[in-house]
Amino acid sequence: MTMIAFAVPILDGKLEDWKHMILDTMHGDNKQSTDQSRENAGVHERSYLQKMESGHACILTWEGEHPLPFWLDLMDVALPEFTEILAGLYQKQKTINPKYFYDTHGSELFERITSLPEYYPTRTERALYEQHANSIAEYCGQNCVLIEPGSGSSEKVRLLLGAIKPAAYVPMDIAKDFLHRSALKLGQEFPWLNVHAVCADFGQYDQAPEGLPDGKRVIFYPGSTLGNMTPDVAKQFLQQLRQWVGGNGGMLVGIDLHKPTDRVTAAYNDGEGVTAEFNLNALNNINRLTNSNFDVNNFSHRAFYNEDLRRIEMHLESNIDHIVRVGDSTIVFAEGETIHTENSYKYTLQSFRSLAESAGFNVCQSWLDDEQLFSVHYLE
Numbered sequence: 001m002t003m004i005a006f007a008v009p010i011l012d013g014k015l016e017d018w019k020h021m022i023l024d025t026m027h028g029d030n031k032q033s034t035d036q037s038r039e040n041a042g043v044h045e046r047s048y049l050q051k052m053e054s055g056h057a058c059i060l061t062w063e064g065e066h067p068l069p070f071w072l073d074l075m076d077v078a079l080p081e082f083t084e085i086l087a088g089l090y091q092k093q094k095t096i097n098p099k100y101f102y103d104t105h106g107s108e109l110f111e112r113i114t115s116l117p118e119y120y121p122t123r124t125e126r127a128l129y130e131q132h133a134n135s136i137a138e139y140c141g142q143n144c145v146l147i148e149p150g151s152g153s154s155e156k157v158r159l160l161l162g163a164i165k166p167a168a169y170v171p172m173d174i175a176k177d178f179l180h181r182s183a184l185k186l187g188q189e190f191p192w193l194n195v196h197a198v199c200a201d202f203g204q205y206d207q208a209p210e211g212l213p214d215g216k217r218v219i220f221y222p223g224s225t226l227g228n229m230t231p232d233v234a235k236q237f238l239q240q241l242r243q244w245v246g247g248n249g250g251m252l253v254g255i256d257l258h259k260p261t262d263r264v265t266a267a268y269n270d271g272e273g274v275t276a277e278f279n280l281n282a283l284n285n286i287n288r289l290t291n292s293n294f295d296v297n298n299f300s301h302r303a304f305y306n307e308d309l310r311r312i313e314m315h316l317e318s319n320i321d322h323i324v325r326v327g328d329s330t331i332v333f334a335e336g337e338t339i340h341t342e343n344s345y346k347y348t349l350q351s352f353r354s355l356a357e358s359a360g361f362n363v364c365q366s367w368l369d370d371e372q373l374f375s376v377h378y379l380e
Contacts, residue, residue: 238359268303276301
């Protein structure tokens with residue numbers, strides 16, 4: 001069983017109001033609905049009046065197998081980021097959603113990662129686009145609406161714009177300033193291109209954002225970003241994108257392929273330490289979003305290949321026993337304990353085809369480099 005305790009100061013002159021509220025909740029008109037909501041959540045609630053040196057406080061406790069989701073919903077936290085972050089950090093294996101890598105500084109760090117000598121995916125994928133741009137354009141179709149969730153600097157799409165000549169390009173990213181700078185720069189380089197930038201967490205959209213230009217929709221999802229999701233989540237995400245593009249749309253996606261462990265591990269442990277800085281920067285971003293006090297000096301970057309699951313795992317390992325404040329909550333870290341920040345699954349051609357088909361897509365064409373390090377696929 002898990003218990004959450006929460007202390008709420010009672011303002012001067014409001015003690016009688018608090019007593020009436022508690023009596024109504026326990027014995028009045030609201031008792032049935034209150035009891036039912038707690039029963040549905042599998043939570044037992046208690047409240048206590050605590051006399052303090054200056055006034056009183058209400059002590060509330062919720063006990064059950066999984067009281068945290070109920071508590072977060074009850075508190076109606078203003079920042080959705082806080083809810084998600086705190087829920088991840090309360091898990092037995094602490095986690096952070098990898099989207100929190102990508103504040104403006106994190107986006108800039110990732111652009112540095114893509115040019116590192118150890119990081120083969122970017123240069124290999126770029127070469128595929130340069131070599132096969134005309135063939136890719138035949139599948140995408142000219143005058144399509146090219147949508148890129150998590151667009152970052154929009155570097156890779158530049159390699160395809162001349163061949164595809166889309167009616168519009170829709171970059172989507174959660175880093176607002178970085179997105180707008182990138183969109184402005186792209187518009188200057190391609191003055192004929194209709195750039196329709198959308199600042200959003202694309203994972204929150206069941207349907208494509210409103211206001212997009214008309215035309216055949218093609219999702220551009222490069223960089224093996226799909227591999228950051230577990231296979232189950234990747235399937236759900238592909239199903240979501242299938243809804244975005246409709247019956248006549250498609251998707252162009254980059255997929256990192258399974259390969260020897262030493263080759264893939266080196267890509268996430270570069271000699272310059274840029275990947276380590278990128279990983280640690282997620283804590284700085286969380287500090288800003290949730291008024292937390294993570295100290296990056298108390299953590300170290302770890303990345304290794306999990307052979308059984310065929311994925312790279314990135315973690316932040318606590319260097320010491322310490323406590324972190326996240327909003328008004330505290331998170332205890334033991335020395336050696338980790339926050340799991342990212343996965344990067346590596347696929348075979350067959351395993352990716354099976355994933356795509358399970359989400360309602362068909363793999364129409366695949367392009368690979370000579371060493372079979374990386375692949376690009378067009379799906380419909």
